[in-house]
Amino acid sequence: MKSPAPAILTAIGFLGAAAAYWLAGPERFWANYLVWMLMLISAGLGALFIAALEHLVAARWSVPLRRAAERAAGLLVPAAPIVLIGLFSLPVLYPWARPGAILPPAVAAKAVWLNVPFFSARAVACVLLWLLSWRVLVGGSMLQDSSKDPALTIRARRYAPFFMAAFALSVTLVAFDWISSLEPEWYSDVFGVYLFAGVFLAGLCVVSLAVIHMMEAGRLPGVKFDHLYNLGGFLFAWIVFWSYIAFAQYLLMWYANLPEEVFWYRQRVNGAWRAVALALALLHFVIPFFALIPKDVKGDLSRLRRAALLVLLAHFLDLYWLVFPVLGARPLFSWPELSFALLFIGLSSLWVRRSMGQGADMPIGDPFLEEGLAFRL
Amino acid sequence: MTERVFSIVGLFDSPQALLAAVPRLKLEAWHLEAYTPYPVRGLDAALEQRRSPLAGMVLVMGILGTFTAWLFQWWMNSVDYPIVVGGKDPSSWQAYVPIMFEVAVLFATFTAGLGMLFLLNKLPAFWHPFLLSRSAAKVTCDKFALAVEANDQALDVVAAESALREAGAVSVEIVYEPAPAKRASPNLLLGLAAVLAIGCSLAGYAVYWGIKLFPVLPPMSHMLVQPRADAFDSSGFFKDGRAMRSPVPGTIARGQLPYPVKTHEQAERLRNPLPRTHAVMLAGRSAYNNVCSVCHGPLADGTPTLTEAYGAKPANLQSGKFLKYSDGRIYDTIVRGMNAMPSYASPLTEHQRWAVVHYLRAVQRAQHAKDSDLP
Numbered sequence: 173m174k175s176p177a178p179a180i181l182t183a184i185g186f187l188g189a190a191a192a193y194w195l196a197g198p199e200r201f202w203a204n205y206l207v208w209m210l211m212l213i214s215a216g217l218g219a220l221f222i223a224a225l226e227h228l229v230a231a232r233w234s235v236p237l238r239r240a241a242e243r244a245a246g247l248l249v250p251a252a253p254i255v256l257i258g259l260f261s262l263p264v265l266y267p268w269a270r271p272g273a274i275l276p277p278a279v280a281a282k283a284v285w286l287n288v289p290f291f292s293a294r295a296v297a298c299v300l301l302w303l304l305s306w307r308v309l310v311g312g313s314m315l316q317d318s319s320k321d322p323a324l325t326i327r328a329r330r331y332a333p334f335f336m337a338a339f340a341l342s343v344t345l346v347a348f349d350w351i352s353s354l355e356p357e358w359y360s361d362v363f364g365v366y367l368f369a370g371v372f373l374a375g376l377c378v379v380s381l382a383v384i385h386m387m388e389a390g391r392l393p394g395v396k397f398d399h400l401y402n403l404g405g406f407l408f409a410w411i412v413f414w415s416y417i418a419f420a421q422y423l424l425m426w427y428a429n430l431p432e433e434v435f436w437y438r439q440r441v442n443g444a445w446r447a448v449a450l451a452l453a454l455l456h457f458v459i460p461f462f463a464l465i466p467k468d469v470k471g472d473l474s475r476l477r478r479a480a481l482l483v484l485l486a487h488f489l490d491l492y493w494l495v496f497p498v499l500g501a502r503p504l505f506s507w508p509e510l511s512f513a514l515l516f517i518g519l520s521s522l523w524v525r526r527s528m529g530q531g532a533d534m535p536i537g538d539p540f541l542e543e544g545l546a547f548r549l
Numbered sequence: 550m551t552e553r554v555f556s557i558v559g560l561f562d563s564p565q566a567l568l569a570a571v572p573r574l575k576l577e578a579w580h581l582e583a584y585t586p587y588p589v590r591g592l593d594a595a596l597e598q599r600r601s602p603l604a605g606m607v608l609v610m611g612i613l614g615t616f617t618a619w620l621f622q623w624w625m626n627s628v629d630y631p632i633v634v635g636g637k638d639p640s641s642w643q644a645y646v647p648i649m650f651e652v653a654v655l656f657a658t659f660t661a662g663l664g665m666l667f668l669l670n671k672l673p674a675f676w677h678p679f680l681l682s683r684s685a686a687k688v689t690c691d692k693f694a695l696a697v698e699a700n701d702q703a704l705d706v707v708a709a710e711s712a713l714r715e716a717g718a719v720s721v722e723i724v725y726e727p728a729p730a731k732r733a734s735p736n737l738l739l740g741l742a743a744v745l746a747i748g749c750s751l752a753g754y755a756v757y758w759g760i761k762l763f764p765v766l767p768p769m770s771h772m773l774v775q776p777r778a779d780a781f782d783s784s785g786f787f788k789d790g791r792a793m794r795s796p797v798p799g800t801i802a803r804g805q806l807p808y809p810v811k812t813h814e815q816a817e818r819l820r821n822p823l824p825r826t827h828a829v830m831l832a833g834r835s836a837y838n839n840v841c842s843v844c845h846g847p848l849a850d851g852t853p854t855l856t857e858a859y860g861a862k863p864a865n866l867q868s869g870k871f872l873k874y875s876d877g878r879i880y881d882t883i884v885r886g887m888n889a890m891p892s893y894a895s896p897l898t899e900h901q902r903w904a905v906v907h908y909l910r911a912v913q914r915a916q917h918a919k920d921s922d923l924p
Contacts, residue, residue, distance in 0.1 A: 419646060426643050427635060465608065546589060 174525065182518030188511020202261035203499055204512040206350065207491045209251070209258050211374070212516065213346065216247030217302060218375015221339055223309055226326075227332035228249045233402060235544030236395050236534045241380040242310040244375070246527040247520060249306070252299045254258060258350075259292050267497065268356045271359060272327050278432065279356045286353055298342040304333045314530065316537030325538060344366045355499045358436040369414035374406050374487045377480040382524070384477045391533040394545040397471035401549060404470025407479060411464070415457040439497045448493050448503050456486035552725035555678040556582070556696040557709040558759050559718030562627060564589040567693040570716035571595040577712060579704075584679060606659045606664050614656030618649040673738050682724040696724070706729065808894070810881055819877030823899040823903045833908030836901040840893060841909075849912045861889040866909065867916050 192200040223241040226234045234241075238493040262269040268279055268286040279286070308331050344364030353365055360366075380403045386392045387400075425433045441449045460483050469475045496503060535541060556603040561567045567583065568591060574581055583592055599913045619642075626632065627640035637644065670672075679685055679696065688694045695718070697709040706723060713721050718729040776786055778792035787794070801807065810816050838847065840911050846852040851865030864871065864887075871879075883902050897905065914922070 423643055423646065427633065427637075467604075 174351035178518045178525065181514045182522060185344065185511050185513070185518055188507060189515050191510035192511060198264050200508055202258075202264045202506060203495055204508055206261060207488070207495050208516040209254050210350065210491050210495075211344070211488055212247055212251045212254060212520065214292075214371045214374035214491075215378045215520070216251055216375075217244050217339070218333075218342070218371045218373070219244035219374060219379055220248065220302070220306060220375075222375050222379055224305070224328075224335045224339070227328040228336060229328065232543045232549035233399060234542050235538050235540045236392060237379065237383050237399060237403070238294050238313065238538070239531060239533060239535050240386060241375070241379045242313055242535075243527040243530060244378045244382055244524065245306055245310055246379075246530070247523060249300045250523055251541055252303060252517065255295055255299050259295060262291065266353055266356070268353065275454065276357065282356060288465050289321060291298050291349055291353075294345050297505075298345055298486055301342055303336045305331070307340060309335065311435055313535050313538070316535065317532050318537070319519045320513045320537040325394075327541075340368070343371055346398060351494050354418070354495065355436060357432050358426070360421055360433070360436075362417060366414075366417050366421060369410060369417050370487050373414060373483055376403065376410065377487070379403065380407065380476060380480040381484075382528075386479075386533060387473060392481075398547055398549045400473070400476055401467070404464060404476050404479070407483060408461070408464040408470065410513025411457060411460050411483065415461075416534035419458075439501070440493060444502050445493070445497055448489070452486065452489050452493055455489060460486070472483060505535040510549070552727070553675050554699050554704055554706055555724045555726040556698040557704070557706060557713060558679070558682060558684045558694050558696045558722045558724055559583075559713030559716070560684055560720045560722075561693045561717060562719055563697065564592075566717050567695055568592065569717070570695055570713070572713055573716045577708070577710065580698045580700045581671065582696045582698050584685070584688045584696065586688060586693070589693070596601065603661060603669060606668075610660035611653045611657035614653040615649045617647055617656070618652035621652075622648055624739055647906050673735065679722055682722055684722050684724075692719075701774060703769065713780060716855055722859045806899075810883055810884075813878065813881070816877045816881035816916055819873050819875075820878070820879055821903050823900070823905055823907060824826075825907055829904050829907055830911065832901060833904035833906070833911075836897055837905050837908050837912075840896050841905060844890075850914060850916070863890070867913060872913055872917070874904050876910070880911060 189201070189204070192204065219241045221232075221536075223230070223238055223245060226241075227239055263271055266286075268274055268275060268282070269288050269291075275283075284290075309328055312324045312328055315321075344367075347364045347367035351367065352358060352360070383392065383395070383400070383403065387395055422437060425437055428434070439445065460479055463475075463479050463482070464470060470478065492503075538544075559570070561570060564585065567585070567589065571581065571583075572595070583589070583596060585592070622645045623640060626644075628639075631639040634644075661725060672885055684692070684694050695713065695716075697713065698706065710721050710723075755831065780793060782792040784792035785791055786792075808865075810819065841849075843855050845866055846854070846855045846863075849866040851863050851864055851867075874882075880902055882890070883897065884892060884894045895901075
């Protein structure tokens with residue numbers, strides 16, 4: 173008997189979110205929607221990236237964990253209609269898409285790129301690329317459970333480089349289109365990489381949580397400390413990578429002090445947002461960095477789960493910090509935000525629970541599964 | 550004097566045999582050490598060796614490096630000699646971060662490398678008693694050794710030997726600690742280092758003063774010496790002994806055609822080659838106003854703007870004398886000068902000079918306009 177909690181959470185969250193549209197206004201509604209849409213994309217795309225990375229570099233150690241990543245990548249399926257619905261946020265949130273808005277010349281000059289038809293085409297193209305990749309990589313792997321055909325592994329390895337190119341392009345587009353263009357005067361070349369670091373982290377956290385959950389249920393026999401240690405090591409490394417990119421972007425803009433760049437940070441590190449920025453530095457770097465230093469933590473079920481949950485929360489905070497300052501100088505966080513959290517966490521749980529039953533718990537048709545299980549540090 | 554026993558070494562044929570022997574010897578609370586040709590998985594855990602303290606040392610030194618760099622920059626940039634760069638507060642922490650990061654990495658890596666070599670691997674001890682045993686050669690090949698170490702305490706050699714044999718050792722060897730005299734003592738090494746340091750300093754001084762006092766050869770000429778004749782160099786190749794050559798007689802520099810006119814009669818025969826077009830008039834006006842009008846005045850009537858202190862009275866070009874001048878004569882005057890007026894050949898190109906002539910003619914006619922000139 174499955175717990176009805178996710179369904180109840182989703183229902184409560186849905187009511188709250190719908191009420192937010194009328195009571196808190198469409199701007200706040202769509203800002204919440206955008207944050208959680210990006211959260212969903214981060215988790216699904218990050219997990220798919222981890223699965224594809226294994227094929228790209230022909231890794232063996234992660235084969236027993238790949239099904240967890242593949243199941244989490246299924247989050248891209250509900251993400252597809254959510255992105256399409258998200259296009260309705262354009263005239264509300266994005267200054268360049270507001271009907272009748274008088275744009276400064278610097279923004280008007282970007283009209284070739286920032287117009288509703290082209291934006292929508294890019295968003296749809298990204299979604300299609302993700303679904304295609306999900307179909308090839310995950311669908312092929314599921315098929316292999318019964319067919320045991322090694323040709324599917326070869327196909328996945330051939331497809332992986334193409335996925336990487338599509339991934340890099342689509343993550344950059346998501347970063348520039350959905351986040352950067354909220355303030356269309358602002359630009360940062362490294363912003364795509366910044367989001368990529370967050371996406372990979374979110375994917376890692378979701379995969380780690382799924383693996384830990386399945387290990388505790390005894391569904392991954394043979395997966396041990398050594399496998400978890402690698403996940404923890406990746407988490408540790410990418411926390412540092414994210415911080416490096418985030419600080420590099422900040423340092424250059426702070427130094428150059430150009431008005432069209434620095435206003436973005438002035439909104440986000442001054443006034444009431446300073447507390448959020450500091451919390452982000454603590455939760456996204458300092459605490460997980462020191463928490464993940466000891467060797468034992470990286471391979472310990474409960475401590476790695478805590479670290480993964482913390483980093484997932486930090487990624488949410490990151491997206492919140494990126495999106496919400498366009499609503500005003502004061503961070504808004506009350507019942508609409510909680511409702512959206514309930515709605516999307518409930519939806520994701522329902523979806524993940526459903527996909528947890530898909531296929532075997534490990535890719536049992538993969539010719540490298542045994543080598544992966546025999547992996548030792 | 551009997552040599553002290555360092556350890557009893559038993560050799561095993563396989564890593565499995567070695568691993569199986571460890572728990573049996575552990576019963577006696579002996580201090581165990583293993584020597585293997587390659588890392589054997591699980592051996593560390595079986596021997597219950599303490600975890601290396603290196604990781605903790607690296608962490609501490611990394612944090613220390615971070616704060617050292619911060620303190621260093623904060624002291625220099627905001628206390629000792631504050632300099633405002635780019636309008637920033639000299640104590641801005643943001644600018645310190647890259648250096649803090651670098652120094653943290655520097656301290657951490659040096660601690661890892663040097664700490665491993667000198668603290669944990671016990672350099673400068675270049676040797677180990679085990680290396681003097683016969684077993685050492687076999688361990689580097691295909692045998693796996695387990696040693697019961699005396700650890701500076703009395704060791705029951707017979708018991709250890711039989712325990713090793715019972716645990717499956719194919720051969721057992723007693724390793725003695727060599728006499729202390731054989732060691733390369735730290736004093737000797739310090740002495741060597743001192744000799745090296747003093748020797749290097751003396752050699753450095755010798756080279757420095759040698760080069761300074763006896764500059765026989767430039768020590769590092771690099772690109773100063775080249776097989777090339779510089780300007781004003783002497784050369785044995787040419788008869789006159791100079792590296793520089795005179796141009797061939799009759800050579801004309803680019804854009805420097807000679808001006809053959811010597812007399813006014815020759816000047817009269819010059820003809821203005823330029824057509825009277827709008828562009829030529831504009832060029833002439835521009836050149837006249839920039840160069841000529843300073844003395845002759847904008848209307849060419851000899852009422853200058855700048856010549857109060859100059860003293861000389863510039864010519865009134867509207868006077869009858871100059872109205873009668875031919876184009877060639879005016880051109881010649883510009884090139885060669887007249888009375889107090891110097892040559893204006895260099896400020897004006899040939900094209901500009903002839904354009905000035907056209908423009909001057911126009912100015913003269915404008916000041917002496919007739920009714921018939923009206924359209």
